Amino acid sequence: MQVFNIFFKIAKKHLGQVFIFSGVFLILIFLMSISQSRSLSGDFSAKKIDITILDEDHSVLSQSIRDYLGSRHNLVTLEKTDTESLTDNLFYQQISYVLTIPQGFEAHFLTDSPLKLSHSIRQDNANGFFVNEQLNSYLDSISLYCTGGYSLADAIAATDQNLAASPKVEAITFQKTADSGNTTMFYWFQYMSYIFLMIFSLSLVPILVTFQQTDVSARISCSALPAQSRTLQLGLGCICYSILTWLVFTLAAVLFFGPKNVFSQQGQLCMLNSFVFTQICVAITLLLSTFGLKDNSLNLISNIIGIGMSFLCGIFVPQWYLSTGVLAVAKFLPAYWYIKIINMVTGWSGESYSLANYWKYIGMQCIFLVAIFSVYLVANKQRKRASLA
Amino acid sequence: MIQIIFCSLKRLLRNTTNMFWILVFPIVLGTFFYIAFSNLGASESMSTIPVAVVLTDDYYGEALKQTVTQLSEGEDPFLDTTFCSKEEARKLLENGDVCGMIQSGSQAKLSVSANTAADNIKQSILAAFVEEFNLRCDLLIDTMQKHPENAEMVISAFQNPHAFNEEVSLQKNPNVDTYTQYFYNLLAMACLYAAMAGVIVAVENQGNLSTLAARKTVSAQKKSTLVIGELIAAAFFEFIMNLAGFFYLAYILKVGVDAQLPYAVLSLFTGVLTGVSLGFFFGTLGKKGKEEKTGLIFAMIMPLCFLSGLMVGNMRVLIDRIAPVVNRINPAALIADSFYCLSIFEGHARYTRNIVTLLLLSVLFIGLGILKTRRSRYASI
Numbered sequence: 001m002q003v004f005n006i007f008f009k010i011a012k013k014h015l016g017q018v019f020i021f022s023g024v025f026l027i028l029i030f031l032m033s034i035s036q037s038r039s040l041s042g043d044f045s046a047k048k049i050d051i052t053i054l055d056e057d058h059s060v061l062s063q064s065i066r067d068y069l070g071s072r073h074n075l076v077t078l079e080k081t082d083t084e085s086l087t088d089n090l091f092y093q094q095i096s097y098v099l100t101i102p103q104g105f106e107a108h109f110l111t112d113s114p115l116k117l118s119h120s121i122r123q124d125n126a127n128g129f130f131v132n133e134q135l136n137s138y139l140d141s142i143s144l145y146c147t148g149g150y151s152l153a154d155a156i157a158a159t160d161q162n163l164a165a166s167p168k169v170e171a172i173t174f175q176k177t178a179d180s181g182n183t184t185m186f187y188w189f190q191y192m193s194y195i196f197l198m199i200f201s202l203s204l205v206p207i208l209v210t211f212q213q214t215d216v217s218a219r220i221s222c223s224a225l226p227a228q229s230r231t232l233q234l235g236l237g238c239i240c241y242s243i244l245t246w247l248v249f250t251l252a253a254v255l256f257f258g259p260k261n262v263f264s265q266q267g268q269l270c271m272l273n274s275f276v277f278t279q280i281c282v283a284i285t286l287l288l289s290t291f292g293l294k295d296n297s298l299n300l301i302s303n304i305i306g307i308g309m310s311f312l313c314g315i316f317v318p319q320w321y322l323s324t325g326v327l328a329v330a331k332f333l334p335a336y337w338y339i340k341i342i343n344m345v346t347g348w349s350g351e352s353y354s355l356a357n358y359w360k361y362i363g364m365q366c367i368f369l370v371a372i373f374s375v376y377l378v379a380n381k382q383r384k385r386a387s388l389a
Numbered sequence: 390m391i392q393i394i395f396c397s398l399k400r401l402l403r404n405t406t407n408m409f410w411i412l413v414f415p416i417v418l419g420t421f422f423y424i425a426f427s428n429l430g431a432s433e434s435m436s437t438i439p440v441a442v443v444l445t446d447d448y449y450g451e452a453l454k455q456t457v458t459q460l461s462e463g464e465d466p467f468l469d470t471t472f473c474s475k476e477e478a479r480k481l482l483e484n485g486d487v488c489g490m491i492q493s494g495s496q497a498k499l500s501v502s503a504n505t506a507a508d509n510i511k512q513s514i515l516a517a518f519v520e521e522f523n524l525r526c527d528l529l530i531d532t533m534q535k536h537p538e539n540a541e542m543v544i545s546a547f548q549n550p551h552a553f554n555e556e557v558s559l560q561k562n563p564n565v566d567t568y569t570q571y572f573y574n575l576l577a578m579a580c581l582y583a584a585m586a587g588v589i590v591a592v593e594n595q596g597n598l599s600t601l602a603a604r605k606t607v608s609a610q611k612k613s614t615l616v617i618g619e620l621i622a623a624a625f626f627e628f629i630m631n632l633a634g635f636f637y638l639a640y641i642l643k644v645g646v647d648a649q650l651p652y653a654v655l656s657l658f659t660g661v662l663t664g665v666s667l668g669f670f671f672g673t674l675g676k677k678g679k680e681e682k683t684g685l686i687f688a689m690i691m692p693l694c695f696l697s698g699l700m701v702g703n704m705r706v707l708i709d710r711i712a713p714v715v716n717r718i719n720p721a722a723l724i725a726d727s728f729y730c731l732s733i734f735e736g737h738a739r740y741t742r743n744i745v746t747l748l749l750l751s752v753l754f755i756g757l758g759i760l761k762t763r764r765s766r767y768a769s770i
Contacts, residue, residue, distance in 0.1 A: 148535075166523045
């Protein structure tokens with residue numbers, strides 16, 4: 001097992017890359033765990049929007065607006081409320097809606113020319129539209145009650161009473177897997193695909209390229225070791241390396257999220273999915289190794305493959321945010337099917353879980369695995385022919 | 390001096406690693422940002438909401454039918470309505486063909502799919518719509534019961550709703566997408582990557598760090614002339630590289646980083662100058678070689694970019710709340726903020742403050758670097 005032993009000796013030298021990307025991975029997971037707000041519970045909760053209200057009127061009506069919006073959204077009080085600070089907070093998504101209630105709003109509310117509230121929103125999302133709808137409907141109701149003969153205070157009370165009596169939204173749960181209850185764990189599996197793409201190409205390719213160097217390859221060829229055994233040992237090295245890496249990350253997941261979560265039905269489905277994807281990463285690595293790339297070129301290609309697949313297939317940006325054109329291209333990449341499984345198992349994308357679809361998506365990944373491996377075999381044969389010529 | 394600049398430019402042109410990180414990497418990353426973010430605005434913006442409506446055979450059913458039909462008409466309707474039975478509506482909801490199912494009754498009721506995160510805002514808008522519909526029904530019933538004499542006035546007021554709320558834009562250009570800030574940060578990162586060239590200038594002028602520097606040290610040329618000439622060449626070369634990346638983002642991807650073009654180019658140049666000077670100063674510290682120092686400068690630039698929002702979009706505002714001084718001196722935040730100011734604000738006060746700070750940082754780094762390298766004596770190399 002000379003070749004197998006040397007394989008791991010060289011692997012040791014490239015552990016730096018593995019540690020760097022493991023660090024990046026842990027930072028990503030940490031950031032996701034503090035910013036994640038998804039709930040997998042069956043209840044519907046309407047989207048809460050961060051709103052800043054600048055109340056210059058300080059009246060009963062302005063207070064009722066505050067109370068109404070506060071009961072449905074998050075009211076954010078900013079230290080500075082000058083235009084520059086408000087613009088910064090709006091642009092960087094700290095708040096989504098700025099409402100200014102002008103002085104004299106209540107006094108002019110029931111006149112023929114009422115003062116208008118002014119609001120500022122970002123143009124690129126529907127949150128502002130949503131708040132506008134709610135606010136207009138609320139004020140419209142108060143105004144109509146007043147037209148119907150109610151006093152302002154009674155109109156506010158009647159509107160609030162009707163709002164409280166409005167039926168709750170029913171959330172229907174369609175067929176779903178047994179819930180693990182831990183959302184961060186799915187981010188773990190999601191980002192693991194990017195890390196594996198990078199780790200394998202940056203740490204495994206240099207090992208394989210070393211064995212392909214003309215002198216090393218010639219020295220091994222003229223030894224007593226049969227060529228078949230050499231290939232087998234190298235293949236075994238790759239398989240052991242990939243399984244070892246996958247096991248380390250899976251065990252780390254068990255440590256972070258507990259065996260109850262990782263071995264739940266959802267966890268097991270994700271584990272199998274990640275194992276298949278690991279083998280795809282190895283196949284890509286083998287293919288890359290046939291080109292005999294130097295460090296700089298390898299860095300370039302690995303980054304393009306890793307970051308490219310991450311952006312196109314929904315690892316960094318959720319698939320439902322990507323355009324249909326991008327998704328059409330992504331379907332020809334294995335990471336798309338990997339992420340599709342995670343989205344289906346968690347229900348994030350709205351696709352109901354079905355075992356048939358799960359195996360279909362696993363099957364798609366297996367087809368990619370076979371295809372990439374076949375290309376590797378052909379490319380490897382070509383490379384050997386070229387080196388002999 | 391001119392020959393020094395010329396020779397340095399030739400050497401920089403042959404440095405493929407530098408070319409990759411300064412030119413190719415930002416272009417590749419920018420393209421992926423563009424692909425990934427181009428639909429984010431569209432997916433978050435208001436669009437027609439598909440909904441299934443189940444009607445009862447009474448007055449409430451008729452009222453709901455009239456309302457949703459009105460809202461489903463026109464060129465860009467609010468709703469895309471399918472009238473169907475409850476079973477069909479559930480099937481549509483399960484398949485994800487509709488965002489919600491509305492059932493009529495004395496109180497209209499909305500049902501949504503529990504395992505849908507992607508449609509939350511649309512579901513919320515539907516919930517707001519159903520709430521408004523119920524509110525109006527209740528209002529009419531209340532008025533009929535308590536003040537029937539005013540019912541006609543209320544019904545007539547229904548037809549002429551007041552607009553209580555108007556929009557006022559805070560931004561100079563309201564169409565600047567919030568995701569554009571990732572491109573500002575990408576440009577900041579590319580500018581700071583120019584530090585690699587600065588490190589090379591520093592290492593190749595210290596006799597104990599490279600053989601080339603040892604040769605230069607014994608030449609007749611003054612060290613300050615050598616260093617300044619090479620720094621000028623590095624800043625010029627990196628600026629041209631960055632300009633190519635900038636024009637790619639501005640005119641091929643059209644991501645809106647080119648507001649007030651001359652000022653934007655000035656930001657780019659100042660950013661590159663700060664990057665080169667930072668690298669030069671860093672290169673003069675310690676006795677490590679070119680490779681180690683380049684690795685370390687990368688390790689230093691990435692956290693700076695992280696703090697300015699390259700990886701997490703709202704990081705800049707968070708830092709502003711916790712430790713605003715960091716944003717005042719972090720070169721990545723200053724460069725990204727310069728582009729942001731040009732796109733968002735009318736005035737140039739904040740932009741000028743950013744550029745002046747960057748220039749001061751450049752002078753400081755170059756000054757410290759020169760102080761560190763001047764009059765070095767080597768007993769043994």
